[in-house]
Amino acid sequence: MSTSSKQLSPHFKKPLLETPFHARARDLSQVDSFVAWAGYTTVDVFTTVEQEYFAIRNATTLYDLTPMVKYRIAGPDAGPYLNRLVTRDLTKLKPDRVAYCVWCNDAGHLVDDGTVFRLSEGEYRLCTAERQIDWLLDSAIGFAVTVDEVTEEIAALAVQGPTSCAVLKAAGLAGVERMKPFEIGYFSLAGLPLTVSRTGFTGDLGYELWMAPAAAEPVWDALMAAGRSRGIRAVGSQALNLARLEAGFLSPNIDFVSAEHTLRTGRDRSPLELGLAWLVDFDKGHFTGRRALLAERRRGPHRLLVGLDVAGNKPAHNALLYAKADGRREIGSVTSAAWSPTCKRNIALAMVDAPYFRTGSAVWADIYLNRELVWERRMSRAEVVERPFFAPGRRRATPPAEF
């Protein structure tokens, strides 16, 4: 039997793949809560969301992000290719640096967001939430560039939290404390090569570790051993989702839907509407969507994704927003909402129509509450506020504090 048929034969019986960390994750899972993510089974909750969330903000956490879709982009035109793909000016991205980017279709609507790693002069890695190979290959027409998906070749682990640097140092990553935000470094751990980037999705101090699948378990074990005295804990997607909302980060299919996936007109979102204008560089030369975005900028956005500070302590999940408490004029809706345990505020991300999206504007959220199967409705005042909700200085401090 050939290797490929060996690999393929169980696939239809068990459609979700297991990541190289799966055996460790299964051992630690107390509530057997797994979710599908990009073709893999991953942990939603290990113990309780609260316990895991507070580990992100107070200690060190491990989060398996292997399912993050990864593309290797290489060739003489790799730089110009990526610069025409994304809205940011990547000519400024030096080797061993990472940039958060978004890319748009011709209409200037968001296809996806992700991070671009410049691994060397002519080799990049693009990490995205969803598979994009068709868009990436179409974008490669006319460029001397190769695009290959390498998701299965690379195991990835996020190490996030205020003590994360100390844990990595204790594990033997000498010099990791000198890494600046968005920097890439090369280390070895348990005798295995390891690529580290100072990046993350928590808005806190943190790192992401990239390694061969065979290195996954030794690295996990070494980190768990080194972090025992610093409160290390594995976390699932739910705790991460709370942390990312505090950090004001967008989540695909929650805060926006890829323009390549929407079916209904008007459901696409531009980076200007998503409050990502800072990622759009109109002066860098042409990129896909530039002309449409210029026209949109001239016209001014019709709506904007903003942060909300909602009165009370009931999260405004999926709430419709109104101009006044009378609930007559609908002006938007909430995309993400939570009670922020760290900010002690009732926060939300919401898409709000002009002109109500201006910071300081008051809007009204129609919140539905299910109290032991009895639905109640509450019209809560909310104020448009700046994002992020939580941005501790330690996320940028170099070197990070000792623990």
Added chain:
Amino acid sequence: MAQQTSSPARYDFIVIGGGHNGLVCAATLARAGRRVLVLEAQSRVGGAAATREFAPGFRVSSCAHLLHLMPAEMIRGLELEAHGLEFAAQGMPTTALRPGGLPLKVTPAGVPGGDAGAGGDAGAYAVYTQRMRRFAGALAPLLGRVPPRLGTAAWSDRWALLAVGWQIRKLGRRDMRELLRIGGMNVFDLLEEQFDSDALKGALGFDAVLGTNFGPRSPGTVLTLLYRMAAETACGEAALSQPKGGLGAVCDALAKSAAALGATIRSASPVARILVAADRAAGVELECGERIEADAIVSSADPKTTFLKLLGAKYLDTGFVRRVSHIRARGLAAKLHLALDRAPQFTGVDSASAKGRLLLAPSLNYLERAYNHAKYGEYSTAPAMEITVPTLNEPGLAPSGKHVLSAIVQYAPYALKAGWQDERQRFSRLCIDVLEAAAPGLRDSVLHAELLTPLDIEREFRIEGGHWHHGELAFDQFFMVRPVPGAAQHGTPMPGLYLCGAGCHPGGGVMGTPGRNAAQQALKGGVA
């Protein structure tokens, strides 16, 4: 209009390509008082509508060999006859060759009946041609116009769309119903339900697939036939003409007309790329490295060449580039040129018919079988041909007493599986054998043979894919979506860059209409 000065002028427009569309465009722009420079890659103007000497003393039209699509009003308006255009023949007859039988004359006026003619089809043919001409007449106005944009709120676009509907509605209930019935059909089914004569069906079906990537059973071939007929409507009486000096003479006259209106024409100046400044087409760089600036660029090159080679994908959006790269533009028509020692004698063809257009497509199945090969990357073992012997109308194209035969041969696929390098000679011999069967003795009179495959056409005329029409003429590449949405009104996503070639509506053939419409759009400064 200011006189041209010898100092390097600053141009309002640069027109890339000095073929018929480029020259019509340049002439139209120059007439509006703009400073225009035409850049032609070859040593003389003409593009694919050129006349070439393919053997010492033997001259022939390089691609198309008949003029039947250029509107009479354009020929008059640009005073082409004052600029030297003469016709060696006009209103040329069409004859369908029947190997082993007598040929069939097919003219717009009718076909002969009886056993020697089209049998009992003469009456049906009269009904058919009248109806098809009414349909063509209804569609003809659409060919002259810039297509509307879809999905805009502009009233001009809505009116234009309504006008399309009104043209069809105006036909009356019976005709409209019939047009809607046959509009999406294949020409095989249409002709099968009207006629019995194989020769007649073959000849009529041939015009539906000439220069296309279709066989008679391919969907949409009634549309291509109606398109051709509609375009011919604008030609008036002159339909099917042979310009004196070959098709190149048309472009020579166009060049003189454009120059008289003030345009500057430079030949042997191939453009390497379109220069962009501040997100606007601002000039061109020639292959020799020279840079020339202009306020706007109009390209008569095919859309793929214009966007992907001359401009570059980096200046365009991904979705647009995807659409451009998906344009179907692979040529299937080859051109055969024979230098002959004496006039060919086609069996049963009288001297008047021999001066006209001879079709070798004895039946629809013959055509479809010829196409079958092409589908699988092979050339037809029994190809169909449109044949002219231009020296019968203009002896000066060859040395005294000698003759030239010019044939469009189908099907010869661009991407021949076996590669044209090795197969060119074999296909050329095969074509001569096929002609020998229709004109015994022809083979021995061949002094020189030249075969232009789509690959040669691509190289020589810089048409990506070697397709005569710069892109398949089909429902999905027609009117509002020709060549692609976002560039169907001659303006392109790149400000200051316009398309004026056959890749635009109304399309290929030596027509000139895309050039004229593009000039009008460019003068308005419209963008996609």
